[in-house]
Amino acid sequence: MIEFKINDQPVEAQAGWTVLDTARQYGIHIPTLCHHEAVEPSGNCRLCVVELRDGDWSKVVISCMYPVQDGLQVYTDSDRVKNVRRWILEMLLSECPASSEIQRLAQEYGVEQTRFAIHDPEEDCILCGLCVRTCKEVVGVSAISMVGRGVHKVIGTPYMMPSDACVACGSCVTVCPTGAMRRRLDLVRGEPKTRMAHSAV
Amino acid sequence: MSDQNKRVGVFLCECGRRIAPLLDLAGLRQKLQDQDAAATVAIEPFPCLPPGMASMKKIIQDNDINRVVVAGCEARIMLKKLERELAEVGLEQGQIDMVNLRDHVAQVHDLAPEEMAAKGYKLIKAAVAGLEALESTPKELVEWNGPVVILGGGIATYAAAQELVRREIDCIIAVVTDDWEDEIRMLHEHYPGERHYYDRLENIMREVDQSPYVRRITVGNLSKLIGRTGNYQLTFEDMGSELPRVYQAGAVIACLDGQMLNQGTDFGHDGVNVICHTEAEEMIWTRGVPEGKVLFWLNDYEANQSEFVHLSARAAWAMGRYMRDHSPNTQVTIMYNSKMPIPLSAGERKLGRQLGITWVPYDGALRPTVQQGYLTYCDPESHIEQEMPWDKLILSPRRSLGQEVTKVAQVMGLDVREGEFLEQKHAKVRPEMQGREETFLAGSARYPCDLHEALRQGRRAAAKTAELVLKAKAGELYAPRMVCVVDTSKCIGCGLCKEICDCGGIEPVEGHGGGIPRHVDPLVCTGGGTCAAACPYHALTLQNNTLAQREARVAALARDLAPGEAIAFGCAWGGLAAADNAGVKGLKYSPGTYMLGVSCIGQIDPSVMARALLEGSPGVLLIGCPPEECHHSYGVDHTWSRVNMIRKLLEFSGMDRRRVALAHSDLNQPEEYIKTVESFERLMAELGPIEQTPENLEKLQGIYATVNNPRVRWVIGATMRRPWEDVYPGNQRNALAFDQDLLGILMEEFVRERVTRILQTEKRPMKLPELAGAIKEEPELVRESLHEMVSEGVIGRLHKDGVAYYVLRT
Amino acid sequence: MSTAPVEVDIDEIIERYPGKQEYLIFLLQDVQSAFRYIPPEALELICDHTGVPLSQAYSVATFYKSFSLKPKGEHQVKVCLGTACHLKGGERLVDDLERKLKVKAGETTADLLVTLETVNCLGCCALSPVVVVDDDYLAQATSGKLNKKLKSLAAQ
Amino acid sequence: MAETNVAQSFTERRLGSAADLKLYQEELLAQKDPQQAEVIVCYGTGCLAAGAEQVEAALKEALDQAGLDTKVRPLIKTTGCRGFCSRGPLVVIQPEGLFYQKVKASDAEEIVQTTLVEGQPVERLLYQDPQSGEPIPREQDIPFYKKQHRLVLGRIGSVDPTDIRESIAAGAYQALAKVLTGMSPEDVVSEVEKSGLRGRGGAGFPTGRKWRGALKAIEKKGRPVYVVCNGDEGDPGAFMDCMIMEGDPHAVLEGMIIAAYALGSEQGYIYVRHEYPVAIKHLDLAMEQARSLGLLGDNILGSDFCFDLRINRGAGAFVCGESTALFTSIEGLAGEPRPKYVRSVEEGLWGRPTVLNNVESWANVPLIINNGADWFAGIGVPHSTGTKVFSLVGKVNNVGLVEVPMGTSLVEIIEEIGGGVPGGEPFKAVQTGGPSGGCIPYSLKDVPVDYDSLSKVGSMMGSGGMIVMDERDCVVDVARYFLRFLEEESCGKCIPCRLGLTRLREMLDDFSKGKGTEKDVEEIESLGEAIKDGSLCALGGSAPNPVLTTLQYFRDEYLAHINERRCPAGICKELISYQIDQEACTGCRTCARLCPQEAISGEKKKPHTIDQDKCIQCGICLESCNFGAVQVISPALVSQKSQEAAS
Known part of the structure; x- marks a missing residue:
């Protein structure tokens, strides 16, 4: 049994758990975007940052991957943590203006508006890669992947053509935290031959 | 086996704040415990995270739980993880079920927490009932017996064999000649312009020929194939050779090449100076490279095969290069439709310039005309008709499937369609199924390709096959658990299942004359289950996901439904996924529909629909994929026939036809899904519940019996053929006539089943008016049925006081 | 008339390495240097060989x-944008070449003649700004020197 | 270089023991006539780019022509980088040690005739003292070299890196022999610990402690354990690792083999940036030759110890210099970093214990073993022992590779070794540590260059790039440059780095256009902190450093941009304009011909003018003017068009 503190509250955990696992077990809320229980964490969105302190020493880490250790002192809402979250959300607001989930989160964390220019008002993908990880780890087909690097990165299929590997299961849409996969799904699975909106009952 | 004692554990998930405060979980647990609905009930903040998982495992072990319901989120995403983790405490696939409390209840309805809990309770109870009806099967190893047989005679044979021998896997190659060098000599008939590759091909062939793992047989075409993966028996046509004709095989790879035909005389083809690629190659073999002006005309557009023009262009380029390399006095020109990009790299273009091979475009709007010594074409720049001189004019070949290849493909059980190559697009349900042809089909008969691609296909097929062989060798090749199995004691070998099976998993067993029992290839079966739902005798079962389970589930749910509530089935690729996505999006809709997930709507036996109505559901809504997107090919279409049957029976019974309905849902259109369920709910509210009068119950019992009647099932099964078959119902020459026949049969059996039931329950001889009165049908109608039943010997007739009494034969 | 083979045997490249994921980059590199780009067929073959999903x-x-x-041009013009070259006007050279060749950095001219690229540092900071044309280093490159060099390429 | 012959001659010999190696070294030394003349041509990248190959060919031809007697005929040898790149191509004539600089192919005949035949130096090719103008004939007397302490670079420039025999003769693999004959793995690790060697790749983690950590991890997890060399030197303006790999690959190999012995590793990897084809070639050759001699592979020097190496070429991603990204890249994936909450000595390559050091660190290991930890610890300053190699570039006279003891002051390196800024004015700032480092202003010129002092002033040692800036370099522009570089090189995995760098750069873009407020300066600092805290790996975690340090030391210059719309250095395009000095212009028309906008007009031989409306500030006129007539004005002239628009 490992004992440590989250926001000064003593908690117990087992080896192999992360700080986030433990926090959730104790009902301590830490926001996440790229985390999904069905796939391995990847640490992309950085929203789940927490601060570790030990005397004067302090460090910001991501709770979704930080392994629990005896005697940790974790703070989920310190000034440093808030600064990181604020900027992430402010940047996401301008990067993914079309996502209501981002707007909701931003509001929750007190970010009302963004100082940055909006490049694409339609954009809603935060490139958290959940869809890619789900396609690989849960569905097992790896139909989609990250394409390109850095600022040019997008979610896509080989050659940006409908993928032969895709089984059209829609898991990517289901796990997507911002709803961005929805409008990308047809690029992946191909245009359906028939699209029936509604059947008469 | 612990299965004797079925102990179900229910785990309720808080999912952070996404279920817990919205839905009264504590109350739900209390109710489940009070009602003794499960062996144990627990609430976890996140069962899916390590702390929750650890807690679940402990509870499962401490309480000897052998079946688990996790009520939290989508099974589509989370079930695999649960299966993987809970395997550690002995739970197998099929023993874990999920209820999506979050996306089907908490996130989508505007209800009080207790009301939410009430809905969750019903869904969970139904899931528990389903699991209690589960007879879990033991793990089954796939039997592997025999080498890999590579047949069909295509050139990919060698690449496939090479791949296998490199993995030390035994194989038999069925080829046309004893000597592989002859095959190279003839190769250009299928793959012209590939000389640069011959050295490499020779190395492959030599390696295969010298390998101790390869046995080379020269036999006729495949004439019969029976068995299943791991255990096939192949029969070849008699070629008069001394070799045996019958072989045992663990797996089969067919290497089939398309054929190349010459163009017609409308292109000036004369076989001497105006020739096709294959003839040009033959000429080079026999007489060497011709001198003078050689003109390749890539006439694939004009021959209506523009999709293959790149292949022709590459072949022409390769032949042209060969000519220039071997004959300084040959000039090579390649004429191409300006719509086509030249398929050459920067390096090849440079080489082309050095060699002096010229590419001349023409305007495709004007078809070039062949004259003696010239080809007239329209210059795309100037629009002037120009003439290109030639001494030899070489045309692209026509690509098609040969007759023998077609026959082999048919024996292999492939879809062979007029005028098409063998590659088919499949809807896919499991990653390992992708493009199933890839595991056993290679060569230009799949789709026209160059030699390199054909060999690649061979290698790829062999690599996929090798995975199976190696797994089998290691004793690790298990049959998937959710597949169909045949009860041979019930199977009469009618062949209906084989006919409607979309995955090709059902095969006949070699045996005794007429009634050939069937069996299922578990490695091919996709677990869609429409075959099981069609079997007239219930001889097919989708194991670990049986009809009995589904009936138990709907029965439990239907009994609990409040007025205005109804049952829906959604397939994981359509309705269920759309429902999940509605929850993810947090869309709100009315709460009256209870969604039960299935892998394909086609596995809903009409018996399940009838049972739901019988147990008190006012209606059943089946939500499948959009038509033509069915992952199990025809599940949705088959469902239509079943729904249609129930609707007819409802009408016979004086109930509204619309109580059973089929809908389609795209997983990416949750808003449309909501329209579907709300529309159905409105209808249910309008119709109200089916009154539980004895008369109605009798009729519903009758419907239930009728849909399980072998004759009815056979008729329904036999009439839901593949939609693309133009015999029926694609081309409904006599749609109405058929429907009238169907109505007649249904009515007949409906009456007979009910008469039988009345006689069974009353256990006494009954008169016609009594019987007609009991089932509330016209005496005339009942009389007819009684007469037939008597003449068939199903019931007996007694006369007492000049009055006929009917009695059940024992 | 005889010519040296221009195309490399893709199968030969593939067989240089065992079929494991760790050799994926090796294979891509060898294909890249043989073809100067990665043709789609080659990518699929590499996937078959290494068992790595195409995506x-x-x-x-x-x-x-x-x-x-994408296929590369016959000639490669690389502008160094290392810190030393930046301080001495490397960007200016990129702008200038983009104007002259009418392509953006990373692109190839329509006639497949020249591909314009930028690199981070070539390690010859003493010569900055540096432009490398094929294997030829232009030290202290200027717009005028580039004009001359581009002309000579077109003339070849 | 005579690769093929060399490779062939090894198949006969396999060194069966440490004594055998010693014997072989003595044999090789005995074969050499110390009086034999040697013509050494530097084949460093700088010299090659400047035409060293042609010089070598010309020298060969001149020697053939001269028909010198074979007995006295000198040996032509090519070596790795001599370091004095701004003077390349370099040729050194041994045994006299004559140092010829800026040699051209056309000089070959004269060198052969005057120096080799007649025994006289060619005066005009000698280096001239910048102060006195006196020629300095010998390398070691040149100020650039005099102040240096070349240990890691010791063999470079004197041995042909493609011939292992030269390196062996010069002492290569003696440390390995020492380790195999008399040191236990524990001895090796404690020796390295004692030496105080710290990682030369950037962060300066003590190498010995890293090895110790790996030993502990092995106790827990068992083997395999991997040793990896990080040769993915990506910092723009840094090329010392490249020169070490090219010039003395055996030092790197030897260091790795010693570590492998200490840790019980059987497989190592060298990850080299693909832009370094020569380094790859030389390492490959060195490995092949070492294998055939029994210095690498099975049963090294006849012992039971087996270890082999493989080279992984990078594929063009700066982020792969980050340890976890480098591992994912070796594993065959896109080089995205992984969170490092479990150290790589425990969970590195393929999740196994892994020791990763950079090229220069590895090359230090044999020195420590050979000379002892105490000797090594005696060089430099406490906590930063040994020497460090820097690549000195930018606005400095002597561009090149320098090696100095840790703790040497910045001003010594730049002014004394580097010869100061061209034109003689003091430098404005020095950027150290590459894109992750910071800018140190002239006022801190006396700061000793060691790990701790550099971090104290907000910069870092980094891998050793040292970029000198003068008054004509704008700090806003430099900060933007590094940000743009990192933006382009960010792997894009985590949001703070992928989005943050772009946004930070956009804020600086505004500054460079004169837009922004003092409040924005604070916002930049706040965002910078968020990126540092929030980023997944060191690339993002240190990316704001150039901005934050320039803000610390050059805040006024930032403020000049926004408050006065003025770029003091005359760099930021939007804030400057070009003007032609009517007095100085000779009307030669060069600028007018080259101007892409045809903005320059004027008659031949009469002063020209620039049409400000057409000018795009490309700077070609400035660069092309031979008379210094083009001037940069900041704040910018307001163009006619915008004047009209305003009125």
Whole structure:
């Protein structure tokens, strides 16, 4: 049994758990975007940052991957943590203006508006890669992947053509935290031959 | 086996704040415990995270739980993880079920927490009932017996064999000649312009020929194939050779090449100076490279095969290069439709310039005309008709499937369609199924390709096959658990299942004359289950996901439904996924529909629909994929026939036809899904519940019996053929006539089943008016049925006081 | 008339390495240097060989800057944008070349003659700003020197 | 270089023991006539780019022509980088040690005739003292070299890196022999610990402690354990690792083999940036030759110890210099970093214990073993022992590779070794540590260059790039440059780095256009902190450093941009304009011909003018003017068009 503190509250955990696992077990809320229980964490969105302190020493880490250790002192809402979250959300607001989930989160964390220019008002993908990880780890087909690097990165299929590997299961849409996969799904699975909106009952 | 004692554990998930405060979980647990609905009930903040998982495992072990319901989120995403983790405490696939409390209840309805809990309770109870009806099967190893047989005679044979021998896997190659060098000599008939590759091909062939793992047989075409993966028996046509004709095989790879035909005389083809690629190659073999002006005309557009023009262009380029390399006095020109990009790299273009091979475009709007010594074409720049001189004019070949290849493909059980190559697009349900042809089909008969691609296909097929062989060798090749199995004691070998099976998993067993029992290839079966739902005798079962389970589930749910509530089935690729996505999006809709997930709507036996109505559901809504997107090919279409049957029976019974309905849902259109369920709910509210009068119950019992009647099932099964078959119902020459026949049969059996039931329950001889009165049908109608039943010997007739009494034969 | 083979045997390249994921980048590099880009067929063959899903190989091929999925031109013009070259006007040379060649950095001219690229540092900071044309280093490059060099390429 | 012959001659010999190696070294030394003349041509990248190959060919031809007697005929040898790149191509004539600089192919005949035949130096090719103008004939007397302490670079420039025999003769693999004959793995690790060697790749983690950590991890997890060399030197303006790999690959190999012995590793990897084809070639050759001699592979020097190496070429991703990204890249994936909450000595390559050091660190290991930890610890300053190699570039006279003891002051390196800024004015700032480092202003010129002092002033040692800036370099522009570089090189995995760098750069873009407020300066600092805290790996975690340090030391210059719309250095395009000095212009028309906008007009031989409306500030006129007539004005002239628009 490992004992440590989250926001000064003593908690117990087992080896192999992360700080986030433990926090959730104790009902301590830490926001996440790229985390999904069905796939391995990847640490992309950085929203789940927490601060570790030990005397004067302090460090910001991501709770979704930080392994629990005896005697940790974790703070989920310190000034440093808030600064990181604020900027992430402010940047996401301008990067993914079309996502209501981002707007909701931003509001929750007190970010009302963004100082940055909006490049694409339609954009809603935060490139958290959940869809890619789900396609690989849960569905097992790896139909989609990250394409390109850095600022040019997008979610896509080989050659940006409908993928032969895709089984059209829609898991990517289901796990997507911002709803961005929805409008990308047809690029992946191909245009359906028939699209029936509604059947008469 | 612990299965004797079925102990179900229910785990309720808080999912952070996404279920817990919205839905009264504590109350739900209390109710489940009070009602003794499960062996144990627990609430976890996140069962899916390590702390929750650890807690679940402990509870499962401490309480000897052998079946688990996790009520939290989508099974589509989370079930695999649960299966993987809970395997550690002995739970197998099929023993874990999920209820999506979050996306089907908490996130989508505007209800009080207790009301939410009430809905969750019903869904969970139904899931528990389903699991209690589960007879879990033991793990089954796939039997592997025999080498890999590579047949069909295509050139990919060698690449496939090479791949296998490199993995030390035994194989038999069925080829046309004893000597592989002859095959190279003839190769250009299928793959012209590939000389640069011959050295490499020779190395492959030599390696295969010298390998101790390869046995080379020269036999006729495949004439019969029976068995299943791991255990096939192949029969070849008699070629008069001394070799045996019958072989045992663990797996089969067919290497089939398309054929190349010459163009017609409308292109000036004369076989001497105006020739096709294959003839040009033959000429080079026999007489060497011709001198003078050689003109390749890539006439694939004009021959209506523009999709293959790149292949022709590459072949022409390769032949042209060969000519220039071997004959300084040959000039090579390649004429191409300006719509086509030249398929050459920067390096090849440079080489082309050095060699002096010229590419001349023409305007495709004007078809070039062949004259003696010239080809007239329209210059795309100037629009002037120009003439290109030639001494030899070489045309692209026509690509098609040969007759023998077609026959082999048919024996292999492939879809062979007029005028098409063998590659088919499949809807896919499991990653390992992708493009199933890839595991056993290679060569230009799949789709026209160059030699390199054909060999690649061979290698790829062999690599996929090798995975199976190696797994089998290691004793690790298990049959998937959710597949169909045949009860041979019930199977009469009618062949209906084989006919409607979309995955090709059902095969006949070699045996005794007429009634050939069937069996299922578990490695091919996709677990869609429409075959099981069609079997007239219930001889097919989708194991670990049986009809009995589904009936138990709907029965439990239907009994609990409040007025205005109804049952829906959604397939994981359509309705269920759309429902999940509605929850993810947090869309709100009315709460009256209870969604039960299935892998394909086609596995809903009409018996399940009838049972739901019988147990008190006012209606059943089946939500499948959009038509033509069915992952199990025809599940949705088959469902239509079943729904249609129930609707007819409802009408016979004086109930509204619309109580059973089929809908389609795209997983990416949750808003449309909501329209579907709300529309159905409105209808249910309008119709109200089916009154539980004895008369109605009798009729519903009758419907239930009728849909399980072998004759009815056979008729329904036999009439839901593949939609693309133009015999029926694609081309409904006599749609109405058929429907009238169907109505007649249904009515007949409906009456007979009910008469039988009345006689069974009353256990006494009954008169016609009594019987007609009991089932509330016209005496005339009942009389007819009684007469037939008597003449068939199903019931007996007694006369007492000049009055006929009917009695059940024992 | 006889010519040296221009195309490399793709199968030969594939067989240089065992079929494991760790050799994916090796294979892509060898294909890249043989063809100067990665043809789609080659990518699929590499996937078959290494067992890496196509999407993942595509992801790798687009992640690393040295791989190109589009054919490259006959000549390569690389402008160094290392810090030393930046301080001495490397960007200016890129702008200038983009104007002259009418392509953006990373692109190839329509006639497949020249591909314009930028590199981070070539390690010859003493010569900054540096432009490398094929294997030829232009030290202290200027717009005028580039004009001359481009002309000589076109004349070849 | 005579690769093929060399490779062939090894198949006969396999060194069966440490004594055998010693014997072989003595044999090789005995074969050499110390009086034999040697013509050494530097084949460093700088010299090659400047035409060293042609010089070598010309020298060969001149020697053939001269028909010198074979007995006295000198040996032509090519070596790795001599370091004095701004003077390349370099040729050194041994045994006299004559140092010829800026040699051209056309000089070959004269060198052969005057120096080799007649025994006289060619005066005009000698280096001239910049102060006195006196020629300095010998390398070691040149100020650039005099102040240096070349240990890691010791063999470079004197041995042909493609011939292992030269390196062996010069002492290569003696440390390995020492380790195999008399040191236990524990001895090796504690020796390295004692030496105080710290990682030369950037962060300066003590190498010995890293090895110790790996030993502990092995106790827990068992083997395999991997040793990896990080040769993915990506910092723009840094090329010392490249020169070490090219010039003395055996030092790197030897260091790795010693570590492998200490840790019980059987497989190592060298990850080299693909832009370094020569380094790859030389390492490959060195490995092949070492294998055939029994210095690498099975049963090294006849012992039971087996270890082999493989080279992984990078594929063009700066981020792969980050340890976890480098591992994912070796594993065959896109080089995205992984969170490092479990150290790589425990969970590195393929999740196994892994020791990763950079090229220069590895090359230090044999020195420590050979000379002892105490000797090594005696060089430099406490906590930063040994020497460090820097690549000195930018606005400095002596561009090149320098090696100095840790703790040497910045001003010594730049002014004394580097010869100061061209034109003689003091430098404005020095950027150290590459894109992750910071800018140190002239006022801190006396700061000793060691790990701790550099971090104290907000910069870092980094891998050793040292970029000198003068008054004509704008700090806003430099900060933007590094940000743009990192933006382009960010792997894009985590949001703070992928989005943050772009946004930070956009804020600086505004500054460079004169837009922004003092409040924005604070916002930049706040965002910078968020990126540092929030980023997944060191690339993002240190990316704001150039901005934050320039803000610390050059805040006024930032403020000049926004408050006065003025770029003091005359760099930021939007804030400057070009003007032609009517007095100085000779009307030669060069600028007018080259101007892409045809903005320059004027008659031949009469002063020209620039049409400000057409000018795009490309700077070609400035660069092309031979008379210094083009001037940069900041704040910018307001163009006619915008004047009209305003009125």
